[in-house]
Amino acid sequence: MKDRIATVIKNRPCAEGIWSMTLAFDDLEEIKGAQFLDIKLPDRSKVLRRPFCICDFDKDAKTADVCYAVVGEGTKVLTEVKEGDKLNVLLPLGNGYSPKGKRIMLVGGGMGSAVLPAVITANPDKEFFVYLGFANAGKVVLEKEISAKGATVTVATDDGSYGKKGFVTSYAREAVDTVKPDEIFVCGPEVMYKAVRKSFEGCGVPVYVSLEQRMGCGIGACLVCNCKVKRADGEGYVRVCKDGPVFLLDEVVL
Numbered sequence: 523m524k525d526r527i528a529t530v531i532k533n534r535p536c537a538e539g540i541w542s543m544t545l546a547f548d549d550l551e552e553i554k555g556a557q558f559l560d561i562k563l564p565d566r567s568k569v570l571r572r573p574f575c576i577c578d579f580d581k582d583a584k585t586a587d588v589c590y591a592v593v594g595e596g597t598k599v600l601t602e603v604k605e606g607d608k609l610n611v612l613l614p615l616g617n618g619y620s621p622k623g624k625r626i627m628l629v630g631g632g633m634g635s636a637v638l639p640a641v642i643t644a645n646p647d648k649e650f651f652v653y654l655g656f657a658n659a660g661k662v663v664l665e666k667e668i669s670a671k672g673a674t675v676t677v678a679t680d681d682g683s684y685g686k687k688g689f690v691t692s693y694a695r696e697a698v699d700t701v702k703p704d705e706i707f708v709c710g711p712e713v714m715y716k717a718v719r720k721s722f723e724g725c726g727v728p729v730y731v732s733l734e735q736r737m738g739c740g741i742g743a744c745l746v747c748n749c750k751v752k753r754a755d756g757e758g759y760v761r762v763c764k765d766g767p768v769f770l771l772d773e774v775v776l
């Protein structure tokens with residue numbers, strides 16, 4: 523992990539309230555899928571960095587992409603960043619997700635889908651079956667980018683305005699018997715993990731999730747991002763930024 527100066531080479535809207543940013547670096551070390559970066563905002567009154575997953579990366583071009591929803595003051599400030607501007611960025615952070623099996627089912631809910639392209643880029647030898655869920659057609663992101671990587675992609679929207687109608691987790695669950703994945707990786711809101719826990723229980727496939735917590739330092743020092751886990755040796759707390767963000771769903775206390 524290194525603190526670097528990045529040059530913004532793209533920053534523009536890509537869906538309703540969602541922006542896509544590309545950052546160029548002088549050097550870029552090995553990145554795992556589901557690792558994240560922490561951006562220092564150009565507005566000095568906002569001291570805390572803002573964490574975003576590394577949506578995708580290009581090792582040769584030394585670039586990393588971020589796909590972000592504009593939800594508050596910090597992300598509003600990010601939309602004002604211009605191409606050519608410099609940003610202070612800490613990366614890569616977190617444990618990341620390194621699948622062991624060959625056939626991998628990826629499930630993204632809303633902005634959680636932003637983590638998936640990098641998982642595919644970092645694992646060119648795996649076969650990916652991707653399920654993306656959004657609230658409505660206006661919120662759909664990254665479908666084309668993920669399809670372009672050769673993955674099979676199914677999209678569902680809650681209101682049926684694009685793709686299949688309903689929760690994507692139901693379609694993913696239905697597909698487990700035909701896809702026969704070796705592992706399942708899910709990234710989305712906590713409510714999605716609760717639904718996945720209920721419906722995927724007993725499917726016989728390990729399910730990994732990427733947790734999102736409010737963060738302070740992003741590097742394991744402040745303990746702001748604690749989350750409770752249950753392991754063979756008992757219950758305890760882990761830091762989402764350093765020990766995660768990827769955990770086995772069975773171990774997470776939701």
Ligand SMILES: Cc1cc2nc3c(=O)[nH]c(=O)nc-3n(C[C@H](O)[C@H](O)[C@H](O)COP(=O)(O)OP(=O)(O)OC[C@H]3O[C@@H](n4cnc5c(N)ncnc54)[C@H](O)[C@@H]3O)c2cc1C
Nearest residue numbers: 558572573574575589590591593594595596597636735736
């Ligand atoms: C490891 C990690 C990866 C993330 N990846 C992405 C990503 O790829 N794309 C993306 O759009 N967002 C991502 N987030 C969430 C993102 O960090 C927050 O949306 C952002 O920091 C909000 O900043 P703000 O100043 O605009 O909002 P604030 O004004 O601080 O808050 C506005 C709203 O955002 C919520 N919020 C703030 N911080 C977080 C947080 N850490 N997690 C969840 N909700 C938060 C608040 O509850 C509030 O409702 C990620 C968070 C983490 C921890």
Ligand code: FES
Nearest residue numbers: 738740744745763
């Ligand atoms: S954010 Fe400081 S320990 Fe995780």
